[in-house]
Amino acid sequence: MNQGERGLGFYLLAGFFCLFVLFLYGPLSTIVILSFQGPNGGLTFPMNGLSTRWFENLFETQMVGDFAGSFQRSMALGLAVMLVTVIFSFMAGLAFRRRFLGSGIVFYLAIASLIVPSILVSLGIGLLFRLLELDTNWYSSGFGAHLSWTLPFGLLIMFAVFNRFSPAYEEAARDLGATPWQTIRHVVIPILLPSLIGVGLFGFTLSYDEFARTLYTAGSFNTLPLEIYGMTTNVTTPVLYALGTVTTGLSFLVIGIALAAFTLIDRRRRRQGSDAGRGV
Amino acid sequence: MRLARLAPYLQVAPLTVVFLLFLAVPILTIVMVSFWDYDTVRIIPDFVLTNYQELLFSPVTWATYGQTVLFAAITWVITLLVGFPVAYFLAFHVRSATWQTVLFLVCTIPFWTSNVIRMISWIPFLGRNGLLNSALLELRVIDQPLEFLLFSDFAVVLAYVHLYALFMVVPIFNSMMRIDRSLIEAARDAGGSGFQILRSVIIPLCKPGIAIGSIFVVTIVMGDFVTVRLMSGGQSASVGLMMMNAMSLLQYPAAAANAVVLLILVLLTVAAMMRVVDVRKEL
Structure with a gap:
């Protein structure tokens, strides 16, 4: 059904989809940014300088x-x-x-x-x-x-x-x-x-x-x-966000490793392919 | 050949033992303890109905159950309205399989991260001095920060949708991918408009996916307490929170009776939804 011109429906749905992705990732990205809040910064914007103090605090x-x-x-x-x-x-x-x-x-x-x-x-x-x-x-x-x-x-x-x-x-x-x-x-x-x-x-x-x-x-x-x-x-300090950033980063790392494994296996399979019909 | 006949039982035994020890027996324990008596320091083995009487004759209970069911209903409607178009876009408008996989992954990755963190992440956006309020003040749409954005029922529902919309997207997408594309072509050849095709072909064939998604969303919201606690700032109630309060006062039998009532409600809801779908056929 999807051959030919993209209709209005496509653009509306694509827009909706983008909003959904923004909705999923937007809040998460704000806490990543805020975890680099300066030493005197608070839990919300604006950024009060830039530091890694909250990450150090974590340890x-x-x-x-x-x-x-x-x-x-x-x-x-x-x-x-x-x-x-x-x-x-x-x-x-x-x-x-x-x-x-x-x-x-x-x-x-x-x-x-x-x-x-x-x-x-x-x-x-x-x-x-x-x-x-x-x-x-x-x-x-x-x-x-x-x-x-x-x-x-x-x-x-x-x-x-x-x-x-x-x-x-x-x-x-x-x-x-x-x-x-x-x-x-x-x-x-x-x-x-x-x-x-x-x-x-x-x-x-x-x-x-x-x-x-x-x-x-x-x-x-x-x-x-x-x-x-x-x-x-x-x-009540951005150390909370620093922790959020670290654990989310770790989750992403695990997902990344799994995805890399999938691709690697897939590639190897493609390269080796089947030896059917080649005889022994 | 004896071993071959025994094999399935041996293979399924470890999993079954886990479910028996950490699901069936604990639930039976809850049922048993719900009939026990208690005082301020201990629980007393007995067979009394007072826990249920106190629970069911308290207006607080009914109000809390009403609140929880309302949260579940609102979240269900919104996740469906959000999830269906997203799944539809992925299934029918994204043409290359690679892009389909990539976009599907983009939607699913947040599912694998911490729910508590995802809730916290709304604070900088919705707070009194948050991004949304600042932007609206800047644009002079409002002249005072909106208070209802964070720590309110609005925030609770928003967080539910944020956390669980995915549970709707994935099963509906799965259903859509199994629709034979020639059915849609046939509908078009027969003169069906886009809307007619959606209503008479796609939606009926998506019913199993919608049902599975609904079961997930509704059961999770009905048993929730973390989101309500964090996002309402302690202003809203849920059945789960009510149980937690009883637990912290060491009123285990009271919490257990409440748990049994909630369990019955959840199972009835699921049973109603299961009538629409045979889950095993959908895998």
Whole structure:
């Protein structure tokens, strides 16, 4: 339908789209700019000089609570959640290609985990640990709470991926005498690698930015989003923006790494291409 | 061949265990505790209905639920009105696949950054001395800073739309990309105008995407407390905040009863929306 002249509709929609992008990124860019506020500057414009003082402030622990510690915890948690999300989702994705007893129940558990409000999950896990007289910790209850949020995304992505994945590749591998493990290791995983990286990206970033499910499950040590939330109530200097800039920068870095990996894999595939018909 | 038959169960076991331990059991715990008694220092195993009675006979509860449902409804309408055209533009007006991917990524990247930071980022724009007020004062549109911009219901809804419009864009875009382009051509050949095609072909075929997006947006807003707390500056209420307050007073059974009521409301809403769509077919 899209051949030929661009109509008025196109320009109107394109304008609307640009406004939407501006709406998404505009506010974010203001805090990046304001994080370079001069030493006497405030939380709003105008810029009162230019400095990196607020970034330096970030690393003096006494100023803003435990930024370094919460950052380390969030990184460790994010990486662990990422790894587990990729492995568990991939395995479950394999299972769901066949109908098995209880598949419906597992599927609805995953959907429930997505739609049950996060605060209920947080509250429930917190209560459960309290009744069992266990301490909540970011690496135990917090870890589980994060998985309850990342795994449904991972599973749904794996569904989408396996729906488009032809079983012919595996049959070919089997016909050539590969064991089930060899088929997975040398055929399925390499083909699905970009999707697995995608699941990993979801796992890490959802965990790294997760707030509500962490609230009652993190125990006595804060993760980074909890730390930032605490800062919003008692910090009134641009150090808040500096922290925002740093964490957003890190998120962008992670996304960048994932995208670079996609492109690299794609390029390698194009270069090598298929050797079908070339003989041996 | 025994192992092959067992394989799916072994493969799905780790994921299932996580959902049981960190979703099903906690929710059951909430249900159980909602029937317990409590005093100022501890919670007492019991079977009483007082938590529900106190909750349901309090006008505050009804007002708060009303507020939360209203937030959800307004946010739903706006995200749909914003998300649909954005998805439509990406799906039908962007011609090259590369540009489509790039623009789609531009829309999705903010989703992978921190929500709290994205809320804070409105302060320099909307604040009393913020960019918008300064600009309007400069242009002499107003002669006093607008107070309702930040720390108000307006700011809450704005933040919701900012944070969650994407949840509408992605599923609708996905639905649109699956529409067979020859259907649209056929509609055009049959003399359908652009608007008729949109109304009779595209929108009906997008219903699953709209339903999935709506489920996301509505459930997130109904359970929210961070956005309301930060963006209203403590002036607005939500069910989530109400629960948090009960928790901070150590009234766990009261919070649990509230959680059960909210859960029922959310599940009923989702069940209504699920009638429109079979989620599994959409992946």
